[in-house]
Amino acid sequence: xIEHRATVNVKIPILPCKHNGKTIFPTGIWIGTYFSEELKxxxxxxxxxxxIEGYEFSKMDLxxxxxxxxxxxxxxxxxxxRFIAKMHxxxxxxxxxxxxxxxxxxxxxxxxxxxxxxxxIIKSIIPINDRIIALLMYKNINEDIIDKLNTExxxxxxxxxxxxxxxxxxxxxxxxxxxxxxxxxxxxxxCVYSDTDSTFTTxxxxxxxxxxxxxxxxxxxxxxxxxxxxxxxxxKYGYKLLPDAQSLPPLxxxx
Amino acid sequence: xxIETIDIKGIEIPISISIKTKNKTEIFIINGEKLLNDLNTxxxxxxxxxFYFILKNCNKDVIFVHNLGNFDGFFIYKALSNRFxxxxxxxxxxxxxxxxxITLSIEKLKIVFKDSSxxxxxxxxxxxxxxxxxxxLCNILSLPGKTNSYNPEYHKISLFNNEQLLQEFKNYSLQDxxxxxxxxxxxxxxxxxDYQVDxxxxxxxxxxxxxxxxxKYLKVNIPILKRRDDNFIRNSYFGGATDYYQxxxxxxxxxxxxxxxxxxxxxPMPYEFIRKFTLKEGDNFNLDNFFxxxxxxVNCPSLASIVLLLLQKQ
Numbered sequence: 001x002i003e004h005r006a007t008v009n010v011k012i013p014i015l016p017c018k019h020n021g022k023t024i025f026p027t028g029i030w031i032g033t034y035f036s037e038e039l040k041x042x043x044x045x046x047x048x049x050x051x052i053e054g055y056e057f058s059k060m061d062l063x064x065x066x067x068x069x070x071x072x073x074x075x076x077x078x079x080x081x082r083f084i085a086k087m088h089x090x091x092x093x094x095x096x097x098x099x100x101x102x103x104x105x106x107x108x109x110x111x112x113x114x115x116x117x118x119x120x121i122i123k124s125i126i127p128i129n130d131r132i133i134a135l136l137m138y139k140n141i142n143e144d145i146i147d148k149l150n151t152e153x154x155x156x157x158x159x160x161x162x163x164x165x166x167x168x169x170x171x172x173x174x175x176x177x178x179x180x181x182x183x184x185x186x187x188x189x190x191c192v193y194s195d196t197d198s199t200f201t202t203x204x205x206x207x208x209x210x211x212x213x214x215x216x217x218x219x220x221x222x223x224x225x226x227x228x229x230x231x232x233x234x235x236k237y238g239y240k241l242l243p244d245a246q247s248l249p250p251l252x253x254x255x
Numbered sequence: 256x257x258i259e260t261i262d263i264k265g266i267e268i269p270i271s272i273s274i275k276t277k278n279k280t281e282i283f284i285i286n287g288e289k290l291l292n293d294l295n296t297x298x299x300x301x302x303x304x305x306f307y308f309i310l311k312n313c314n315k316d317v318i319f320v321h322n323l324g325n326f327d328g329f330f331i332y333k334a335l336s337n338r339f340x341x342x343x344x345x346x347x348x349x350x351x352x353x354x355x356x357i358t359l360s361i362e363k364l365k366i367v368f369k370d371s372s373x374x375x376x377x378x379x380x381x382x383x384x385x386x387x388x389x390x391x392l393c394n395i396l397s398l399p400g401k402t403n404s405y406n407p408e409y410h411k412i413s414l415f416n417n418e419q420l421l422q423e424f425k426n427y428s429l430q431d432x433x434x435x436x437x438x439x440x441x442x443x444x445x446x447x448x449d450y451q452v453d454x455x456x457x458x459x460x461x462x463x464x465x466x467x468x469x470x471k472y473l474k475v476n477i478p479i480l481k482r483r484d485d486n487f488i489r490n491s492y493f494g495g496a497t498d499y500y501q502x503x504x505x506x507x508x509x510x511x512x513x514x515x516x517x518x519x520x521x522x523p524m525p526y527e528f529i530r531k532f533t534l535k536e537g538d539n540f541n542l543d544n545f546f547x548x549x550x551x552x553v554n555c556p557s558l559a560s561i562v563l564l565l566l567q568k569q
Contacts, residue, residue: 012500013555016493023493027555033490036545037522043542046556051534051542053550055487060526066472067517074514080445083395089517092464096477097492105348107341124352128336136348165465167477168485169525169548172492177519179496181512186496192504196495197515201508209510215518220509229507231499239509 012187014179015042035176041183057169066092071214097171104139107132181215193231200229200237256320257431258327259424261410269298269330270414271425272305273432274318281308282429287415302334314364317455319439321389321431323370328354331368335359347458355458369458371435389434398437401430478527488548 013025017032031052039049067089074085103123108116110133116122126134178196186194190203198220209217221241229239256274260267270290273282283304289297309318320327332354335344339359346357357368393400408414409424439454446452450467457463480488512518525547534540542549 012498014496015553015555016496017553018490018493023496025496025498029552029554031550031552033487033548033550035491035525036542036547036549039549039551040542048554049542049549050536050552050554051538051540051549052552053487053531053533054540054545054547055484055531055549056529056545056547057525058527058529059523059546060475061521062473062475062477062524062526063468063517063520066468067514067520069472071514071517080396080441084445087460088464088467089514091460092468093516093520095461095465099350103348103350103352105346107336107344109341128333132336132341134332134336136352165479166485167480168489168492169480169528170477172488172548173522173525174516174519175493175495176491177522178515179493181515181519182496185510186498192501192507193499195497198509198511200504201510202504202506204508205510212513214514214521216513217510218513220511226507226509227505229504231502231504233499234497237499239507242506 012191014045014183014186015047016179035173037173038176038180041180045183045187055169062170063092067214075212093171093174096167096169096174098166102139104137105134106137107134185209185217192229193237195235200226200231256318257428257435258320258322258330259409259428260326260330261412261414263294263412267326268294269301271428272301273428274305274308275429275432275436276312276316279312280429280432282425282432283308284421284425290412290415298334299337302338306334306338309366310364313366315366317367317369319371319435320368321371321435323357323368324349324353324355328357328368328370332357367455369455371439389431389438392438393434396438396441398434398441400434401427403427403430475526480528484528484531487550490550491548 013027015025015032015034015038016023017026017030018024019026039047043049070085070089074082074089077085107128109131113133116135116137120135121138123136123138126136128134182194182197182199185191185199185201185205188201188203190201191199192202193200205217205219210219212218225242226239227242229237231237256272258269259271259273260269262268268285268290270285271282274280283301285297285301289300309316320331322328323331332344332346335357339361343361344357344359347355349355353370354368355370359366359368390400403423403426405427406420406423408417408420409427414420414424443454446454446463450471452463452466452470454463457466523546529547
């Protein structure tokens with residue numbers, strides 16, 4: 001048995017973290033909650049963990065049939081059918097991440113205002129005319145917060161609870177898997193800019209990554225190269241292409 | 256339906272409301288003279304005419320409004336609030352304070368206003384929202400769409416001094432309602448035929464997707480998470496990663512993943528919640544055998560080195 005010692009530098013951080021309402025990719029030490037598969041994926045790149053708390057789930061394939069059906073439809077059709085397929089491919093996962101807090105809007109007579117202000121959490125008050133105002137109120141607020149407010153302020157806030165049909169575990173897993181898929185392209189040293197699902201690189205990607213199938217990379221420029229590109233910020237970039245003649249012949253795509 | 260406005264001293268004032276139903280097409284235009292002398296009465300008359308029409312012709316209907324999420328929703332909501340009793344109006348708004356739906360119910364009469372762009376003309380791909388214009392939607396659906404283009408003169412009060420321009424404007428405004436009606440009818444027909452879903456019954460493309468998924472593809476019940484568990488797991492819900500590492504680059508390539516999120520959806524999903532536990536220092540825990548969500552203290556050494564142990568048989 002041989003012990004290999006290798007040095008790994010985390011030059012390009014790949015694990016997100018929420019900081020003041022923004023998502024950042026830090027280095028250093030912090031506490032966060034992650035989908036297990038993402039932790040397994042970033043471990044190889046130098047990240048280490050102390051485990052604090054866990055929520056264990058069983059595994060299940062839920063969406064392959066749905067996705068494959070609409071992906072085939074997207075690939076093999078044009079016009080409205082393609083539009084519909086594309087829409088349903090992209091629209092489903094997000095609904096599982098819906099928040100539980102809801103906003104409720106009601107119109108009330110001004111004379112009834114007191115009743116509402118003493119019993120509900122109000123976001124905005126919009127005057128309609130001299131008799132009527134519109135109230136935007138929160139409902140389905142976290143019960144712990146309501147309990148705390150009621151005890152500490154000696155109030156009697158009510159909170160209408162009803163079940164929102166959502167499952168954030170699914171939404172979180174989907175976005176984690178998407179980030180995992182992009183890791184190799186971010187860390188390979190030739191990436192100059194990367195987006196949720198795209199990358200600009202100084203090196204031509206190996207043909208094993210290219211193909212028409214779901215999850216494969218597609219050459220956005222069809223064999224052309226970018227002569228000059230500027231990246232001024234997130235989603236703010238511009239580029240100029242090289243003329244055709246100077247481009248390399250397109251690589252054989254994997255079928 | 257669609258609303259057109261003009262700019263009077265920096266304020267957008269609705270001046271025309273067009274509506275197309277199965278059998279009728281109507282356009283209501285504000286009185287140009289009154290508009291200058293008594294704006295409030297002019298607006299009241301405009302809306303009263305419109306409400307009279309829908310109360311008579313649109314009971315139990317869903318009226319798709321091209322821009323309910325933006326200006327048009329505020330105009331309609333305010334006009335309804337002025338005209339009807341508070342308890343006769345209800346609405347749904349999203350977290351960005353945009354209208355999703357406004358309902359008017361008076362005894363047995365019910366009319367629902369829905370946002371057509373929320374329902375159909377918005378492609379929410381990854382974390383971006385692409386609003387698809389009515390024209391694009393017409394193109395996609397191979398419908399004729401709008402033929403006359405917008406004239407900036409339509410947005411000025413001088414419109415009412417030019418009979419010919421006003422006529423052009425009326426035709427232009429009607430086109431929007433025609434185009435919208437055609438789009439919605441075509442989509443309704445397709446969805447009823449292919450998925451047996453009535454698009455008047457849904458609120459957004461996401462709820463439409465969910466409805467199709469549930470009726471045709473879902474073999475098991477997806478559990479709903481308890482509020483406290485939701486709060487824990489929600490901390491792990493991040494959007495996509497975007498980063499730039501160089502300001503300028505030359506001679507580069509550009510690649511894009513085919514349907515990244517749908518691809519990710521085909522992987523094993525967390526399904527039944529089995530258990531939760533806390534770990535103390537020294538507790539034995541093997542990440543490789545675990546599937547779920549973990550609260551961890553992460554250490555990401557910026558330029559530190561770690562030791563990789565590779566076991567290799569000689």
